[in-house]
Amino acid sequence: NAGVTQTPKFQVLKTGQSMTLQCAQDMNHNSMYWYRQDPGMGLRLIYYSASEGTTDKGEVPNGYNVSRLNKREFSLRLESAAPSQTSVYFCASSSVGDEQFFGPGTRLTVL
């Protein structure tokens, strides 16, 4: 089992460019999450999907959109990237209410 996989691992964007971060899990989990991690601020929830077909905003959703493509896949889209979105992005999955399993992260720099 691969667990949670994320692509790409690294990305550099210019302000205003768009991109989609991909996430997939093979643990048959219902719930999936997108976080960003910034120095001194810990992990902050951007969006989550409690089950296939549903998505909800987390703590810091502005500037992002998500798609729960199927039970395995959950993508995060930046429509018009801004320097404030420079961060490390983690996808995670879990069974309802239980421990989350994280992917390796995407390191995004917006110039």
Add this chain to the structure above:
Amino acid sequence: EDQVTQSPEALRLQEGESSSLNCSYTVSGLRGLFWYRQDPGKGPEFLFTLYSAGEEKEKERLKATLTKKESFLHITAPKPEDSATYLCAVSNSGGYQKVTFGIGTKLQVIP
């Protein structure tokens, strides 16, 4: 609002020198308290889930305990490979699947 505070922010130990990391929390109905380990450049790795006060869990040199207000991660006779950032998180029992993370304790074990 759920809150998690971890202390100390950083801890430097000699190999074999036992110590404890603290996680203080406030949550509107605790569903679970989680401990994760995060190595530089990687995603958090799940260690333990604790559900009720008095519960304890162990894994190799790590032991996690829980009270109604805080959790401790005890590290017995640490080795250099235990060096990492340790994250604490809580989930509440409400319908919203929100997990609140602390900023973490960065542990360095010196040979």
